[in-house]
Amino acid sequence: MTDGTGEVAAEHTAVRVALWRALHLRADPPPYVIEDEVGLRLAGPGAGPGEDWRERPDMDVVGTRRMRASIVARARFVEDLVVERAGEGLDQYVVLGAGLDTFAQRRPDVGAGGLRVFEVDQAGPQEWKRRRLEELGFGVPEWLRLVPVDFEGDWWGQLLAGGLDPGRPAVVASAGVTMYLTPEAIRTTFRLVASLAPGSTLVSTFLRPVEDVEPEEQPRLRTAMKGAEAAGTPFRTFYRPPEILALAHETGFRKARHVSAADLEKRYFAGRVDGLRPSRGEELLVADV
Numbered sequence: 001m002t003d004g005t006g007e008v009a010a011e012h013t014a015v016r017v018a019l020w021r022a023l024h025l026r027a028d029p030p031p032y033v034i035e036d037e038v039g040l041r042l043a044g045p046g047a048g049p050g051e052d053w054r055e056r057p058d059m060d061v062v063g064t065r066r067m068r069a070s071i072v073a074r075a076r077f078v079e080d081l082v083v084e085r086a087g088e089g090l091d092q093y094v095v096l097g098a099g100l101d102t103f104a105q106r107r108p109d110v111g112a113g114g115l116r117v118f119e120v121d122q123a124g125p126q127e128w129k130r131r132r133l134e135e136l137g138f139g140v141p142e143w144l145r146l147v148p149v150d151f152e153g154d155w156w157g158q159l160l161a162g163g164l165d166p167g168r169p170a171v172v173a174s175a176g177v178t179m180y181l182t183p184e185a186i187r188t189t190f191r192l193v194a195s196l197a198p199g200s201t202l203v204s205t206f207l208r209p210v211e212d213v214e215p216e217e218q219p220r221l222r223t224a225m226k227g228a229e230a231a232g233t234p235f236r237t238f239y240r241p242p243e244i245l246a247l248a249h250e251t252g253f254r255k256a257r258h259v260s261a262a263d264l265e266k267r268y269f270a271g272r273v274d275g276l277r278p279s280r281g282e283e284l285l286v287a288d289v
Contacts, residue, residue, distance in 0.1 A: 011125055015047060017100065019040060019053055019070070021066040021072055022037045023047060024069075024072045026054065027061045029112065032072075033075045036102055036106060040053070041136055042100050042132050064199075064278065072263075073267075073269075074175050075175070076177060077264060086110050086113065090115075091114050094175050095119050096172065096174040098120060100129065101119060101123070116163070118145045120147045120162075121146075121148070122148065136170075166196050169201075170197075170201075173204075174203070178239075180235065183237050186243050194289055196289055206285060207237075207239070211279065215279065221281055241258040245258055252289075257285075257287075258285060259285050264284075
């Protein structure tokens, strides 16, 4: 997308995710699953020039409860895994389709402790993010590598050229990406990640078919699909858990597990009295090399 000056800015989907994470802090009572308003600051004009971002139709407090619960749960799960593995000595973390991810800004202690973070995204939105980080005073520390790629080209080669060492273990996260890719592109990505050193882990979200989603959430998913189609970024690929587990094994991973919405609910939402819980529309695959 472009900002008010016509310059390339963050993608609509990246802005929406950042705003949902901020909305969690504004609309839901504590305890918070994740505390992140840095993405809101980064979005800036991208949140809607001259508007209160909370008035956006896609920020409806009630209608988006389960979607934003899924967004904050997946982010917390990935970050917990990265922090755990970094504590064990892993020193490479790759964020595919990074968008307005803010792990590096919120957890500089992990980067300073030896973790290198590779944010992989399209060149235009990433350069815009670099400028926003400088404007907001965060900057880009040496351990944060912003790797501009062409996802239609040799993006893996560009990532390796950006400093990723395939001979050392890495955590590779792909959140909110697979639904936009063809099955062939997903299979290629899985094979590439599975070629990394033993001890590496892929954490990927996947969208389940509409009929698998809670009945009350199905109309919202269909609306999201229509909106994505109209924006030129249609949802292309859906998986059921056995299908994506089979894909992980076929593409070379040593073991794989499905992390369901129910698993995330038990881990991050137990004891809540407000009923906030994630939807099973988007769930997680964890695959180990």
